[in-house]
Amino acid sequence: MSRFREAFLTAALLAMATWASAQNTPYPGVGRVATPKEVAKWDIDVRADFKGLPAGSGSVAKGQDVWEGKCAQCHGVFGESGEVFSPLIGGTTAQDIKTGRVANLNRSDYPGRTTIMKVSTVSTLWDYINRAMPWTSPKSLSTEEVYAVTAFLLNLANIVPDNYVLSDQNIAEVQERMPNRNGMTTQHAMWPGKEFGGTVQPDTVNKICMKDCTPEPKLASFLPDFARNAHGNLAEQNRIVGPQRGADTTRPEPKAGAVVSAAQTAAPAIAPKPENAEAKAAIALLNKHSCTACHGVDKKIVGPGFNEIAKKHAGKVDYLAGKIKAGGSGVWGPIPMPAQGLPDADAKKIAEWISKGASK
Template sequence: MLKSLKLGLLSAALLAAQPVLADGGFGLGRAATDAEVAAWDIDVRPDGAGLPEGSGSVFDGEEVYFEKCAVCHGDFGEAVGRWPVLAGGYDTLTSDRPVKTVGSYWPYLSTVWDYVHRAMPFGDAQSLTDDEVYSITAYILYLNDLVDDDFELSKENFAEVTLPNQDAFYMDDREESPVWSNRERCMTNCKDSVEIVARAAVLDVTPEDAAARKAKEAKGAAAEEPKAAEAKAEPAPAAEPVAVAAVAELDPALVEAGEKAFRQCKACHQVGDGAKNRVGPHLNAVFGRPAGGLDGFRYSKAMTAAGEGGKVWDDATMAAFLAAPKKVVPKTKMAFRGVKKEKDIDALIAYIKANGG
């Protein structure tokens, strides 16, 4: 009896320890307004649920795509660098190097519309109009040879488009595989012999920290061409004082603020030692250079024309461009809305200059 009483007390204590749920909730939160739901509820499903009214053609899509997408995804959806490939890749899914594109892999067109609309262009999400999203989606279909060049995509005909790989997906079946059903653990004498069959050191792709990498590079350069390395090192002292003098005039606090602001530029631009062209041109020695004037970078026609028209990057032209890129150079490839705060613009210019810009 004592035992059952104890148990009773224990379970009562356990019940009491649970949070008390008010009937139907806690009465917290407030009703969302229709306008609020409309502002955030932007998702689209394969059955077309969520699609807004609108339409866009392959023809219109090509223009928007060249302006806003091609800089990363390539003119034909073939991709620049390691950015995602959008087109082609048919018959590669069983090969050594599968190329997963909208045409070769993606099951539903709604995913393209939804993703372009919610997350693209990279760094300027949700800036496209609904018709622009329809037209880009139509153009991606065209790049994948799935529609003709006179095709127009709209809310009405959206559900009629099916992607070739739709039926290749199936629900997780790991629990039916031999990996799952194996419940035998061998503990002793499990193998007669053991051989090493693959080694990471052969590939040598493991990242090193900056110091180790510099040491290795220095060693490599010294071993290859010791004279060249010495020759390279010599002019540096002469050049340095000039650079230091210019940098010294910059306000350190401003440079520091610029470093933070530059984070939003980093996705596309590099500046400083070893800076390379990425999605955007590197910014070393950008001040004093004509617009579109860096050899080896593929500028938009508009940017090249601006340089040929006499535009040179200085504090004023750079500040204006950073504030509203597309106003200053219409049709620039730079898919960036512009820096909102004036002090960020000054900081960015200081930071770029401090780092060899």
């Protein structure tokens, strides 16, 4: 009986503890408190004092290899490209590294602002690369690769030498060489701040004028007859739900005061398109392998749209599958496409879909 009594008391105490814990939560009976391991997976930010920075290291040489394989297609070989995103490197000098203030930021005639000109903390570079890069596969870089890519960027900006190995042990020393480390300020109120002679008083102290107000203008517009149906019937280009139906532009615009029947304004019935199973499967694969981050079906993003590729390489299944796997550059512009690690079967299915016209 004593063992039974002990087991019973233990179970009762656990039940009471669980009940008490549930009463202390904002939503009793809904979910549970995250475990420390679960929180740690999300708690990846790196502060300016380097709290949260994982132990590790990476060399400039290693960073160059990673950069050319996973980063150069969007940012250029030297981080100077502005074709896809704003340039990362450029505009800083050896004097800026000494003073910690980028002189070109004070020039209104300077043609552009690069990341290395503006960022004041090296932890920001490390943290952003770690959580968001590469664009097509964020959080896929190892800790060593993040250190290495950060070191390579710092080397491109002449902050660290060619043989440098960046680590959690020396990153604070690198911070003392950041070109704009002293450029961060909260004193400028609204942009532009004191640096450009602007006001330091926020504009929230303004008072609304309630006298001598001008009459509110009445705006009106009309669509000329020659342009009414220039871009197809608007009634067929709106969703079938919601208040916006769109005018039937295949018919003349009703005259003011005329009574229009529901039959006259109703949009013609549109037969649903049959489902394209092959296209649906191919687009699912494109999304799965992040191809749509750089290519649209019918529009260019970073690389050409699939429709455009289909026109140029109709019927070339093996060629397209090979290009998907191997990557390359120079065919559609200077930005290279990295090699893709998707299975051969998936590459062939996508290639077959493109070779047939890349229809939706």
